[in-house]
Amino acid sequence: MxxxxxxxxxxxxxxxxxxxxxxxxxxxxxxxxxxxxxxxxxxxxxxxxxxxxxxxxxxxxxxxxxxxxxxxxxxxxxxxxxxxxxxxxxxxxxxxxxxxxxxxxxxxxxxxxxxxxxxxxFFTESLESIVSHLEDLFRLPQLQECQTILMVGGYSESSILQERIRACFREKNVIIPADAGLAVLKGAVIFGHNPSLIAERICKFTYGTRASHEMKNSCTHRKTKTFFAEGKEFCEDIFDVHVRAGDVVKVGEWQEEKLYFPIYPTQTSVTFIIYCTKDRSPDLVTDSGCVLLGEVELPMPDTTGGVDRKASASFRFGGTELEVQVYDKSAGTERNISLSFLG
Structure with missing residues (x-):
């Protein structure tokens, strides 16, 4: 930028x-x-x-x-x-x-x-896969103006890989730093000292919470399990999306919060269970590819508002972690959980 x-x-x-x-x-x-x-x-x-x-x-x-x-x-x-x-x-x-x-x-x-x-x-399969993948990437509209290929990592020190990349992408400026094998490590150290160097990222996964909602005739989640509460039928295990794979997120900024309500009027806490998946439009947290990341419990001891009490959840992406904040709108209490991407 x-x-x-x-x-x-x-x-x-x-x-x-x-x-x-x-x-x-x-x-x-x-x-x-x-x-x-x-x-x-x-x-x-x-x-x-x-x-x-x-x-x-x-x-x-x-x-x-x-x-x-x-x-x-x-x-x-x-x-x-x-x-x-x-x-x-x-x-x-x-x-x-x-x-x-x-x-x-x-x-x-x-x-x-x-x-x-x-x-x-011995290089054939590796080279063909890398070149084919790069060709596919350079066809994308958002990469049309990309003119430089920066090669880092130990494999980038291979002369045969360097020559193949230069031969297949003659119109691109290919840069190979000295000690390419150490470039990733050096970059990680620099980033650790100044995480604000990266302002925006593209989400690789879809992130959200497990939720339940009242069954309706138009409900698209009929394949899920249901349960009854207060005389109403609810769908469970819904993947409630907060951020989708491919979305642009500003590092360090909270995403738009989403509201949730207790199912039972005497419920004294709400547990937010966090999932991710590569699927951009997941249906259920039990679908193949959904991964449990963690959970955070929000106490809501004041039951005066019954099922009309509001709780919210919002996500914030840092350089190497996801932070989830949950908030009791009535009592003004909040809880946070940080999920590391390095584990």
Whole structure:
């Protein structure tokens, strides 16, 4: 924004397409060239060797380039070679010759050498998913003016990822800060010292409370359970929405309050149970995808007003937490609950 403060124009999105996806592809390759059950046994019996292998792969993962034509060499732990022979009665070298990799992978001593195309192939699913998702995002009306891609996180240090992003989005300005892997951590520290740096966010979830209301002929909640109180039939487990997924919320400002009433005239408290869901228009809190966040009880000991007593609830979004305030309009008492997004 013009004053240097940030606002979100689209909610955070994504999937499991990061560096760990590449790691999983490499592990799948190892399973193919060692045999069924060997990798599980190796991790159980020689975890330190497994971690050394993955650290070595991490270095190669960041070094490999899209234009590279050199073999990639990795040191294979002796324990993995031995367990392959013990569990399958066949050596790793012999196993490779029985797979699709026989002309592209070779084992020499404790070193395995991969053709560059095999190494690059570990990135395929991750790269295609990221590029496809970005293409979908840039088609959205609110992102039409976006001209910059900022790459952060450890995977952003991968040359092959950087090259693919630059190649697929030539019209965009791609920025990769020094120590991209630390950028997220540094940003979190800066934000912790000054949460007001972000003025507006887009809700990723729909937030609301569990409520009940009187059954009517036009009621859309007939699939829910009902109960009788004071001679009237009520629907229960209604998801009463306060903020919907995709709505813009100003950080630190209270959302519009909603009113609630006791069901019983002698009721001395009202319990507000808070839920969230990815669904923009949820029906019931018992629907699939609804998550219980917490609850807050509001004492209402003065029963003079019966069922006409008013209670209210309003939500406020901070940088890393949701605050819910409930208020007894008659007595002037209130209760608050803070729900952390970091847990």
């Amino acid at each position: 013009s004053d240097g403060i940030l606002k979100e124009i689209h909610q955070a999105t994504g999937g499991d397409w990061g560096g760990t996806k590449v790691d999983l592809a490499f592990e799948h390759f190892l399973c193919e060239i060692t045999g069924e059950g060997v990798m599980d046994s190796f991790k159980n019996k020689a975890m330190e060797d497994y971690l050394d292998l993955m650290r070595c792969f991490e270095v190669k993962k960041r070094e490999i380039k899209a234009t590279s034509d050199r073999q990639v060499s990795l040191k294979i732990p002796v324990a993995l070679i031995d367990q392959t022979k013990d569990l399958t009665d066949i050596t790793v070298r012999e196993k490779i010759q029985c797979t699709k990799y026989k002309n592209h992978v070779e084992l020499a001593g404790d070193k395995i050498r991969l053709d560059p195309d095999i190494m690059k192939g």
